[in-house]
Amino acid sequence: xxxxxxxxxxLDMAARLLRSGGYHQTTLREIAEAVGIRKASLYHHFAxxxxxxxxxxxxxxxxxxxxxxxxxxxxxxxxxxxxLEAAIAAHLSALHGxxxxxxxAIKVFTFGSGPTPESVRLxxxxxxxxxxxxxxxxxxxxxIAPGRSPEALRLFLLGAMNGSxxxxxxxxxxxxxxxxxxxxxxxxxxxxxxx
Amino acid sequence: xxxxxxxxxxLDMAARLLRSGGYHQTTLREIAEAVGIRKASLYHHFAxxxxxxxxxxxxxxxxxxxxxxxxxxxxxxxxxxxxLEAAIAAHLSALHGxxxxxxxAIKVFTFGSGPTPESVRLxxxxxxxxxxxxxxxxxxxxxIAPGRSPEALRLFLLGAMNGSxxxxxxxxxxxxxxxxxxxxxxxxxxxxxxx
DNA sequence: CTGAGCCTACCTTCCGGTCGGTAGACTAGA
DNA sequence: TCTAGTCTACCGACCGGAAGGTAGGCTCAG
Numbered sequence: 001x002x003x004x005x006x007x008x009x010x011l012d013m014a015a016r017l018l019r020s021g022g023y024h025q026t027t028l029r030e031i032a033e034a035v036g037i038r039k040a041s042l043y044h045h046f047a048x049x050x051x052x053x054x055x056x057x058x059x060x061x062x063x064x065x066x067x068x069x070x071x072x073x074x075x076x077x078x079x080x081x082x083x084l085e086a087a088i089a090a091h092l093s094a095l096h097g098x099x100x101x102x103x104x105a106i107k108v109f110t111f112g113s114g115p116t117p118e119s120v121r122l123x124x125x126x127x128x129x130x131x132x133x134x135x136x137x138x139x140x141x142x143x144i145a146p147g148r149s150p151e152a153l154r155l156f157l158l159g160a161m162n163g164s165x166x167x168x169x170x171x172x173x174x175x176x177x178x179x180x181x182x183x184x185x186x187x188x189x190x191x192x193x194x195x
Numbered sequence: 196x197x198x199x200x201x202x203x204x205x206l207d208m209a210a211r212l213l214r215s216g217g218y219h220q221t222t223l224r225e226i227a228e229a230v231g232i233r234k235a236s237l238y239h240h241f242a243x244x245x246x247x248x249x250x251x252x253x254x255x256x257x258x259x260x261x262x263x264x265x266x267x268x269x270x271x272x273x274x275x276x277x278x279l280e281a282a283i284a285a286h287l288s289a290l291h292g293x294x295x296x297x298x299x300a301i302k303v304f305t306f307g308s309g310p311t312p313e314s315v316r317l318x319x320x321x322x323x324x325x326x327x328x329x330x331x332x333x334x335x336x337x338x339i340a341p342g343r344s345p346e347a348l349r350l351f352l353l354g355a356m357n358g359s360x361x362x363x364x365x366x367x368x369x370x371x372x373x374x375x376x377x378x379x380x381x382x383x384x385x386x387x388x389x390x
Numbered sequence: 391c392t393g394a395g396c397c398t399a400c401c402t403t404c405c406g407g408t409c410g411g412t413a414g415a416c417t418a419g420a
Numbered sequence: 421t422c423t424a425g426t427c428t429a430c431c432g433a434c435c436g437g438a439a440g441g442t443a444g445g446c447t448c449a450g
Contacts (some may be wrong), residue, residue: 006395023308024219030442040442041396048438109361110221145383152368152376159358160351166304167350181347184382188340196413201429236430329417385420 007045010035015056018104023053023112053108054117060105061120065127074132080141081187087134089179090163096168096175106162128184131158132138143187156185201241205230206296207213210251218248218307248303249312256315257298259289260322267329274383276335282329284374286356291363291370302358326353339381352381 013034017026028049046052071090075083087141094102110116135150135157144153160182168178201366205278208229225243236384241247266285270278289297305311330345330352339348355377 022217024217027347028439031440037395038397039440040398043441044395059213065358093316145379147375147384148379153380155359155362156355156380157375158352159356159361163354163358164350166354173347177344178347181344184340184343184349185348188383189342223402224404232429233431234406236433238407239429 005034006037010042010045010052011059013054014052015060015100015104017107018053019100023108023110026053026056027136030054041062049110050071050114050117053111054120056101056174057108057120058076058123060099060101060103061127064091064102064105065130067091067094068127072130080138080143081183084134084138084143084187085179085183087131088157088182089175092164092168092179095161096170097160103165106165125177126160126184128154145188153186157182186190201230202233204389205240205247206251206254209247210221210255210295210299213248213251214295218305221248223247243359245306245309245312246326248369249307249315251296252300252303252315253318254295254323255294256318256322258294259286259297259300260294260318260325262286263322264288265324267325275338276378279329279333279338280374280378282326283352283356283377284370285373287373288357289374291365296359299382301360321347333382345369348381352377358359 008029014031017034023188028039028042031052032042042052046055068087071086072083075086078086086120088099094108096103108165113119120179131154135144137142140148144150160192164178205226209221209226212225214227223234223237227237230237237247241250253378262285263282266281267278270281291298291303306315326349327345330339330349333339334356339345355379359373
């Protein structure tokens, strides 16, 4: 293999711990123990704790970004309502699938002390733009009830989806069904709303 | 006066710090310093850090619970749609008003280590029941589009509202307008949905 | 023989929590 | 009224441990 997978393994374990514990509860000792090395050895791959967390969060955002973009690309000929549903399903799948990166990225919204790294703010903003564009598209297609604020609608939707990490349990809910419910709230079934 | 306000003052400062920093970032030294006493003195009023956080969270949940219950009682003769809007506005006001307790209660969803105290789980569940009842009421009144899952709808609503602590800024948004947007999503304007 | 990768050992700082003590207000018995 | 006891609220000093991070050395493949 071209490069040791140590770095990836460290990030995998860090993502798992960050997902359940957030920034402050996750310690370098825990990460090292989960990887199977000593804590000092982490510093051969990363310069600091913050650098590890930053990498995990960026990967998590990138992961969900790519998943949603792929879902939208795969439903390019479908109606806006189906595209919304596909995007929601992709976002929820990234959150509740086997990867811990995206959940960790949501859980670690604010970095411990000091400001949020610029790279994180950038990747987050780029992902938000996907949803901004999708909401615009829905509005132009008349799939949204007239008079609704697109920005509020986007914030509600993202908030509700990300809040699902606190209550979603596989088995109790199905991601596809949930996506249908959420999409129906944002863009009601009752047909197009003429402008 | 019957009792010194020291206890309340400690909880006020703790709520403020917990709101912005969560459980792990908030230290007893910070709380004590904000109050103006030494850290050891905190133990004359509370037995542990967890007891302080528990009191703040319970007060925060109780606060929003009472606010929403009062709003619903004050709109008892209104239609279900107006009652929903009033409840949402009350919840958002409790979150973004001057009290830090409710925001802290949302931020401190999981306690540091060990399980969530029973009293917190109880008060949270009691508050959730208010929304369960309200959603049922909306459904019986036919204000909700047919086919929607009441549980998913409730979780969507709570998640979207609580997520607003991450993006709400006074001035950029108005609580009343926001509540109207919210209510319109859950119970569309277009009149009653016959069953 | 070099350097990537990992180690042991240690540093400083801060965490939640404990200890014994004290200043002051209040109460009660003589 | 004096005074001994008691209670509340607070304090400085300290504890064991754990946090993130550093220094320096071992090992082994290329």
